Amino acid sequence: MTELTLVQAVNDGLRSIMKEDDSVLVMGEDVGPKGGVFLATEKLTDEFGEERCFDTPLSEDGIIGVGVGMAMNGMKPVCEIQFQDFIFPAFDQIVSEAAKIRYRSGGQYTVPMVIRTPYGGGIKGGLYHSQSGEAYFAHTPGLKVVIPSTPYDAKGLLIASINDPDPVLFMEPKALYRAFREDVPSGIYEVELSKTRNVTEGGDVAVFCYGAMVPVCTDAAKRIKDSRNKDVRVVDLRTLMPLDEESVLQAARDCGRVVIVHEAPRFCGYGAELSALIAERAIESIEAPIKRVAGFDTPFPNTLENYYMPDARRVLDAIEEVLDF
Amino acid sequence: MRVVEPKGVTVRKAMREDGTALLKAFKGVEPQSNDLLAIHRAMLTTRLMDARMMKLQRQGRVGFVGSSMGQEGAIHASAQAFGASDWIFSALREGGVTLQRGMSMNDYVAHMFGNAEDTAKGRQMPNHFQYKEGNFPSWSSVLGTQMPHAVGAAMAMQRRGEKNVVAAYTGDGATSTSGFHSAMNFAGVYKAPVVFLVIDNGWAISLPSAKQTAAKSYADKAVAYGMPGFNVDGMDVFAVFDAVEEARQRALAGKGPSLLNLRCYRQGGHSSSDDPTRYRNEEEVEYWAKRDPLARMENYLFKHDLLNDEELEQMNQSLTEQIKDAVDHAETVGAPPLESLVEDVFATPPHHLRRQVADALRIVAEKGDVDRLVGKFPL
Numbered sequence: 001m002t003e004l005t006l007v008q009a010v011n012d013g014l015r016s017i018m019k020e021d022d023s024v025l026v027m028g029e030d031v032g033p034k035g036g037v038f039l040a041t042e043k044l045t046d047e048f049g050e051e052r053c054f055d056t057p058l059s060e061d062g063i064i065g066v067g068v069g070m071a072m073n074g075m076k077p078v079c080e081i082q083f084q085d086f087i088f089p090a091f092d093q094i095v096s097e098a099a100k101i102r103y104r105s106g107g108q109y110t111v112p113m114v115i116r117t118p119y120g121g122g123i124k125g126g127l128y129h130s131q132s133g134e135a136y137f138a139h140t141p142g143l144k145v146v147i148p149s150t151p152y153d154a155k156g157l158l159i160a161s162i163n164d165p166d167p168v169l170f171m172e173p174k175a176l177y178r179a180f181r182e183d184v185p186s187g188i189y190e191v192e193l194s195k196t197r198n199v200t201e202g203g204d205v206a207v208f209c210y211g212a213m214v215p216v217c218t219d220a221a222k223r224i225k226d227s228r229n230k231d232v233r234v235v236d237l238r239t240l241m242p243l244d245e246e247s248v249l250q251a252a253r254d255c256g257r258v259v260i261v262h263e264a265p266r267f268c269g270y271g272a273e274l275s276a277l278i279a280e281r282a283i284e285s286i287e288a289p290i291k292r293v294a295g296f297d298t299p300f301p302n303t304l305e306n307y308y309m310p311d312a313r314r315v316l317d318a319i320e321e322v323l324d325f
Numbered sequence: 326m327r328v329v330e331p332k333g334v335t336v337r338k339a340m341r342e343d344g345t346a347l348l349k350a351f352k353g354v355e356p357q358s359n360d361l362l363a364i365h366r367a368m369l370t371t372r373l374m375d376a377r378m379m380k381l382q383r384q385g386r387v388g389f390v391g392s393s394m395g396q397e398g399a400i401h402a403s404a405q406a407f408g409a410s411d412w413i414f415s416a417l418r419e420g421g422v423t424l425q426r427g428m429s430m431n432d433y434v435a436h437m438f439g440n441a442e443d444t445a446k447g448r449q450m451p452n453h454f455q456y457k458e459g460n461f462p463s464w465s466s467v468l469g470t471q472m473p474h475a476v477g478a479a480m481a482m483q484r485r486g487e488k489n490v491v492a493a494y495t496g497d498g499a500t501s502t503s504g505f506h507s508a509m510n511f512a513g514v515y516k517a518p519v520v521f522l523v524i525d526n527g528w529a530i531s532l533p534s535a536k537q538t539a540a541k542s543y544a545d546k547a548v549a550y551g552m553p554g555f556n557v558d559g560m561d562v563f564a565v566f567d568a569v570e571e572a573r574q575r576a577l578a579g580k581g582p583s584l585l586n587l588r589c590y591r592q593g594g595h596s597s598s599d600d601p602t603r604y605r606n607e608e609e610v611e612y613w614a615k616r617d618p619l620a621r622m623e624n625y626l627f628k629h630d631l632l633n634d635e636e637l638e639q640m641n642q643s644l645t646e647q648i649k650d651a652v653d654h655a656e657t658v659g660a661p662p663l664e665s666l667v668e669d670v671f672a673t674p675p676h677h678l679r680r681q682v683a684d685a686l687r688i689v690a691e692k693g694d695v696d697r698l699v700g701k702f703p704l
Binding site: 033124126129 | 388
């Protein structure tokens with residue numbers, strides 16, 4: 001066991017699986033000698049050589065397209081997109097290629113690749129270093145979407161994603177990269193995909209969240225406990241696609257009141273799907289309107305980002321509203 | 326190690342490396358003395374402004390800075406060769422060209438602070454300048470995306486019969502993007518009046534140009550798109566001005582685009598958050614520091630009695646004061662109002678956006694304000 005930050009846990013996860021499995025390799029912009037702009041790939045080139053951890057030219061569609069070809073031919077590439085905001089030049093390779101190759105080949109060809117990318121706000125990164133694009137990708141059949149919120153989960157989910165036979169978009173909340181440390185086991189372990197985690201146990205309100213919104217929601221849960229003695233069940237989704245539907249529905253039924261939180265824009269955001277799922281399959285247990293707390297339906301601002309990002313005040317406001325209904 | 330003129334690559338030069346005189350072989354277009362002084366002033370302004378912004382960044386008063394140090398010759402000599410009605414599409418490090426084209430220091434610093442006086446309303450990270458009066462839109466951090474825009478703007482000029490051209494700046498890294506390829510291809514096919522300028526500073530964050538492309542130089546890429554391409558010593562303002570003037574005249578004559586690779590050097594890190602000692606050696610940095618474009622320019626101006634020590638000192642002082650005044654002023658201006666968050670998404674904010682901002686104002690009233698200062702850019 002070592003105490004690691006989330007970004008160190010990602011680094012440790014990569015190192016652990018690269019030791020175990022020769023077919024795993026890391027590629028992307030500045031992942032080599034620099035170790036990645038956030039140091040997620042620090043020292044991997046030193047340890048495994050340039051054949052297994054290498055810098056690429058500045059071309060996201062090149063990185064993902066080449067990764068797809070490698071994955072079709074026996075490798076397990078872990079491709080880094082430096083900021084999730086830079087992923088869109090590779091959108092075609094992800095959505096039309098990586099996600100569809102198993103289907104279009106009747107299962108003859110597969111793409112066991114992982115795309116790692118830091119996402120989300122909270123770093124004064126403005127329009128193009130802050131976005132949360134998970135809904136675009138969760139909407140794409142054939143692509144798994146995973147978002148950790150703790151160092152332990154980051155390593156375990158990353159290894160599970162690399163070992164998964166399908167393409168996985170692994171979105172790392174950069175606001176939490178160095179937010180806190182926790183004990184992370186050394187060596188290989190997996191955290192199973194498509195399983196939620198209850199961050200707090202409670203039966204009054206279910207709050208669904210993921211990534212950097214998990215500590216925000218946990219903070220709001222503490223505040224409502226202090227002010228009204230209500231118990232919130234904060235549920236960290238961890239995998240957005242395929243979703244652990246039964247756990248989501250169970251939490252909604254147990255609590256009867258639901259708040260959904262994400263930093264991405266509200267309209268057609270991931271919260272809309274969760275809300276629809278609960279309305280379709282658990283409406284008989286629901287006692288108040290399902291509330292969403294989300295980013296504004298605007299591009300991501302710079303100076304005003306702290307208004308844009310959901311914070312404990314806004315989550316608390318929504319929790320109070322569903323309790324008071 | 327990166328050198329000015331690698332084997333097998335022809336680099337256009339006009340000045341001796343010490344800046345004392347022009348090469349005898351140089352037969353190109355020379356900038357007039359007023360242009361030379363304007364180029365020098367712009368180079369010095371950028372050097373001083375970058376240094377001041379970097380200090381503010383270290384103090385936590387500005388979020389991010391991408392310095393142009395070592396590239397000022399390539400940037401400002403090329404920009405000086407374009408006319409006021411030409412358009413300029415920039416990348417990360419050409420922001421000083423807004424000042425060269427007449428933008429106020431207050432507007433420049435307001436953008437760095439992202440305050441209520443920023444013409445972009447604090448929407449962008451620092452170093453994403455725009456100056457509409459100077460035909461200078463901002464770039465996007467996604468890289469390479471401005472290149473096809475430049476071609477489109479040039480094709481609009483072409484269709485209206487205007488006698489203007491478009492400058493399309495990019496760094497060396499973005500030559501690997503699809504945007505660069507599409508732009509070069511379209512410009513070649515339609516003979517668009519564009520001058521493509523690669524500010525080849527040798528490094529795309531940590532990736533050296535030698536690993537960015539297997540071509541001998543970025544100028545070679547012109548061949549595939551049916552346009553002329555040249556390598557130019559970007560530390561040499563005469564060679565740069567001449568090459569741009571030639572490319573501009575070619576574009577104005579309806580003969581189509583050109584690609585100029587301006588070889589220079591990024592003396593600092595990629596940005597205020599980068600530590601270049603992780604990936605490059607000091608020997609190379611020293612080699613290029615000895616060839617600093619500003620020092621070379623000043624040598625030339627001294628030798629030819631276009632500038633003396635006293636005048637230079639006065640310029641230094643005056644620019645430093647103007648920058649200080651602009652920073653002092655920016656410190657007194659607050660953030661843009663919360664209501665501005667939903668402006669400019671569309672021409673008219675739709676109902677749902679008005680509702681979202683009303684809700685945010687209600688929460689501020691009921692639950693208190695946010696801490697605007699939390700968060701720090703890490704790259």
